[in-house]
Amino acid sequence: MENNIIPQTNITLPEIAELLRESDDILLLSHTRPDGDTIGSGSCLYRALREMGKRVAYLCDEEIPRRLRFLCSEDDALFITTELPCGFTPSLTVAVDIASPSLLGKLEGEYADRVDLRIDHHGTGELMAAHLYVNPEAAAVGEIVYELCMLLGCRDKTALSCAYAAISSDTGGFKYSNVTPKTHRIAAEMLELGVDSADITQKLFGARPLSQVQAYCAAVEMMHFPLPDVAVINFPEGYRLFRGFTEEDIGDLSSIPRQIEGVRLGIVIKQRSDEVGKYKISMRSDGKIDCCALCALFGGGGHAGASGAAIEAETAEDAEKAILAAVLPEFKRMKEELGLQD
Ligand SMILES: [Mn+2]
Known part of the structure; x- marks a missing residue:
């Protein structure tokens, strides 16, 4: 903010x-x-x-x-x-x-x-x-x-x-x-x-279409942890199309990482099918880690607990590398400042 x-x-x-x-x-x-x-x-x-x-x-x-x-x-x-x-x-x-x-x-x-x-x-x-x-x-x-x-x-x-x-x-x-x-x-x-x-x-x-629950499960499977308290879901557009998921099916993944015990920051990366080479970033935290400041690194914003941004990259892997390279040092600095333990 x-x-x-x-x-x-x-x-x-x-x-x-x-x-x-x-x-x-x-x-x-x-x-x-x-x-x-x-x-x-x-x-x-x-x-x-x-x-x-x-x-x-x-x-x-x-x-x-x-x-x-x-x-x-x-x-x-x-x-x-x-x-x-x-x-x-x-x-x-x-x-x-x-x-x-x-x-x-x-x-x-x-x-x-x-x-x-x-x-x-x-x-x-x-x-x-x-x-x-x-x-x-x-x-x-x-x-x-x-x-x-x-x-x-x-x-x-x-x-x-x-x-x-x-x-x-x-x-x-x-x-x-x-x-x-x-x-x-x-x-x-x-x-x-x-x-x-x-x-x-x-x-x-409440009740959701089966395809949405299946997309949710796929997202959980692909979640990984660059740090023990940072969870990332990088959902490739090609995989979405391969599984026949609609954009709505993967519209609500950003809440997943925070549901994992010990996760302080969740990052969800999705491709934008209408804009090739553009990747959408959603970040979530319990509000202590300032997602808004982290998303501001990429010109985005929102709230301390929930923010968004977008970046351009060649591939989903490149996008993730660029995001983590900018976010992780800042995340560590915030943790230090807040006195949060590893
Ligand atoms: Mn609102």
Whole structure:
């Protein structure tokens, strides 16, 4: 969090509520490779604004993963699209959970300079907007949109369920170090307002397609340990195609290394099939080892406990070598500084 400029929040939540009340034809944007927080928070806002009688469009540059579609469907149709519905001219564009312009994916060219309001919890990131609301204390943007719902008078159970899913998703089911007393207070209030936590938890973390579990097993098999407390999964794209796994099947591997006893840092490396020679890095820790600072070595960022970056390399092996060469010395230095024993 220290390595990048923290964007100055320049608007309060009541002011955002006022801005939304005054606006119509609102465009919501979610980030590429959408996760539960960006989709849950955006869908919560979408539903709250629709309830207020607003015209709303909602864009994400790619297909919504199957397990998240329950958040953004209405009458069996998805309300998130990849292109603006014809005739819709936004008067207010809101970026949800988007730290950097590149996270707009294919929408970057058209929208990077057109965001009016950025609602986010990433202390790093440089997506600019006239109105910035960035709260790194929030475990998920879901917490922020919940507070907005309260200010807007929205008590719609479905909208609140989306915000609950956003929080549950970004906290790994309320398990990660980003969870605060406030996270639980908000969750408790949501349950009091009728949110069905067991149902959402089952949809987010419950039954999965067999191919996804098989991909998970393959990832566990290929995990290795450059240091006793550092676990690496380097998942080759060729192997993914050979096994017939979808991108969604391998979408959720980053949580695996941290489940191994003694692992302080987990690194997952994946190829990007749409960009040859580019490798995506995900890092996870319990929040003591600062993944954000480690990912900043490659121009990435995120949170202390969960961050991402990308590098270019000839092969997956080269990518891993380059990553470890930069990360391991810094990891050792952090451990020393924290007084952590081997
Ligand atoms: Mn988030």
